[in-house]
Amino acid sequence: MAGIKDVAKLAGVSVATVSRVLNNHPYVKQEKVEAVKKAIAETGYIQNINAINLKKGKTNLVGVVLPFLDHPYFSQLVQGIFKAASTHRYKLVLYQTGYHEGQEMEALEMLKLKQIDSLVICSRQVSLEVIEGYREYGNIVLFENGGNTPLSYIFVDHYACFTNALTYLYDKGHREIGFCINRTDGTNSKQREQAYRDFLETKGLFYQEEYIIKDCIYLEDGERVLKELSHLTRRPTALIATSDQVAAGIIIASPQYGIAIPHDLAIIGFDNHAIAKALNITTVGVPLHSIGQLLFKQTLLEETSHKEVAVELIQRQTV
C-alpha cells in the first residue's frame, strides 16, 4: 500500500510538501500541488488516520454512555448529540452499559487512552468521584444534576417537574397519587421520589409504599402496572408514569382492566414522545433532542458549566 513517501518520490518532492498539500497549507507552489495531487491519484495513496491521531493527540471521536438504545428517551438524546457532533465533524462512539459499571469504566478508560476526545454520560452507575478522576483526560459532560461537581452537566430539574405534576394532579382533586419509576437508585429517580415524599408531607397526605411501581421502563411494563394496582384494595386515582412509553402501555391495557382513563385513573407521562401526542397523553415535555445537542456542544467548551433545561407540562386528555 502506497505511503506518503511513495507519493513524495513519484511527485519529486519531499514528504513534507506532500503533507502540506494534504493539509491545504499555503506556500506551496501551484505546480508542485498539481504534481502531488497527480501522484496521489496515481498511487492510490490513502492517509492513515491513526498516524494523524497519534501525532495530533486527538481523534475527533466522542463517546456516548447510555444503558440502552431501544427506548425513545435515549435514541432521541443520541439523535440530538449526533446532530451537533455531525456539524463539528465529530463521530460518536457508543458505550451501551446495560447499567453495568464495567462498560461505563471502559468508556472512561477509552478517554484516558485517547481513543475518544471527550465523553457524554447520559446515565451512570459509577460514582461521581470516580468519574471526576477522569476529568484530566478530556471533557466529560453529564446529563443529570451533578450538584457541585466540577464536571459539566446539563440537567432537567426532576424535583421541580415532579412537584409540578403532583400539584397539577392535586389541584384537579386527586389525593391518592402514585407513580411509576425505573431503577430506584438513579439520580433522577431519587429526585422524583424525594419530590413525592415532600409533596405528600406538605399536603398532609399519607405515603403508601404500594403506590410506587418499580422497574417501569418500556411500553410493555404498563400492563404490569395495572396488574399490580388491581391487587390493591385501595387504589390511586392518579399516576405519574416514568415516561410516555409506560403511560401508553397503561392506557392501552386499561380497557382489559376495566379502567377508564382519566375517569378511574388519571395519567401524566414524561418526555412527550410521539405516542403521547397520538394517545393524547398529558405529559411533561422534555426536549431531548435539544438537550442532546447541548450535551455535545458542552463537550467542545473548556470552561465547565451547569445548565438547567426548562420543561413544560403539556395538558392533554389523560388527567
Place this chain on the structure above:
Amino acid sequence: MAGIKDVAKLAGVSVATVSRVLNNHPYVKQEKVEAVKKAIAETGYIQNINAINLKKGKTNLVGVVLPFLDHPYFSQLVQGIFKAASTHRYKLVLYQTGYHEGQEMEALEMLKLKQIDSLVICSRQVSLEVIEGYREYGNIVLFENGGNTPLSYIFVDHYACFTNALTYLYDKGHREIGFCINRTDGTNSKQREQAYRDFLETKGLFYQEEYIIKDCIYLEDGERVLKELSHLTRRPTALIATSDQVAAGIIIASPQYGIAIPHDLAIIGFDNHAIAKALNITTVGVPLHSIGQLLFKQTLLEETSHKEVAVELIQRQTV
C-alpha cells in the same frame, strides 16, 4: 505525561520489557514484572491507543451506517450489533446518514483511513458498485438482499414476506388491499412494491395508485394514512403498514375517523415491536436483535456470505 520510557527508566528495564508486561507476554522474569507494574502505578502511566492502532493497523472499532436512530427498527438492530460487538471487545462508531449520501461516503472513507476496521451498512443510498470499491479496506456487511454482489449480506426476503402477508389477507377475503411504504427507492421498498404488483396480477386484481401511501415511517404518520384514505371514494379494506409504528398510528387514530379495525380496515404491521403486542397487531415478525448480532459477526469473517433470515407472520387481532 508519563510515557513508556519513563516507566522503563523507573523500573530499570527497557521499553521492550515494559511493553511485554503490558501485553502479558511470557518470558519476563517475575521480579521485573513486579518492578514494571510498580513503576506504572507510580508514574501514572497511560497507554496511547492511537500509537497501538497505528502499529497494529487496527482500531477495534466497527462503523454502523443507518439513516436515523429514533425508530425501534434501527435502535433494535443497533442494540443487537452492539451486543455481539461487545462480546468481541469491539466498539461501535455511528454514522447517521439521514439518507444522505455524503454521510455514507464519510463512513466508507473512514474505513479507508482505518479509523474503523469494518462497516455494517443497515441502509444505504450509495450504489452497490461504489460500496464494492471499498471492499479492499475492510469487511463490509449489508442488511439487504444484495443479489450477487461480492459483499457479505444478511437479509430478509421482503418479496416473500409481502407476498405472504398479501396472501393471508386475500385468504381472509380481502380484495382491496393497500400498503404503506417509506421511501420508494429503497431496496426493501422496491421488493415490496414488486411483490404487490405481481400478487395483483396473479390474482387478477387492479393496481390502484391511491392504495399506496408513501413516506410512512413513524407512529405519527399513521394518522396521515387515514386522512389520505378518507379522501378516496373507494377505499381498501386492508392495509399492510411499513412497520408496527405506522400500524399503531393508524389503529390509534382510527376511532377519530370512525373506522373499526379490523372490521372496516384490516391491518398487518411489520417487525413485531413492543407496541404490536400491546395493541394486538397482526404483524410480520422480524428478529432485528438477532439480525444485528449476525451482522456484526459477519464482520469478523473473512469469507463473504449471503444469509437469509426467516421471519414469520404473527396472527393477532387486526386482521
Place this chain on the structure above:
DNA sequence: TTGTAAGCGTTATCAA
C-alpha cells in the same frame, strides 16, 4: 517555498 529530520508512543524483530 521547500526539504531534513525529529518526534508522536507503541510493538516486534533480532541479536545477545
Place this chain on the structure above:
DNA sequence: TTGATAACGCTTACAA
C-alpha cells in the same frame, strides 16, 4: 529472558 532499534505514517519545527 532481555535490550536496541527499526518500523508504523504522519506533522511540523527549523533550516535553507
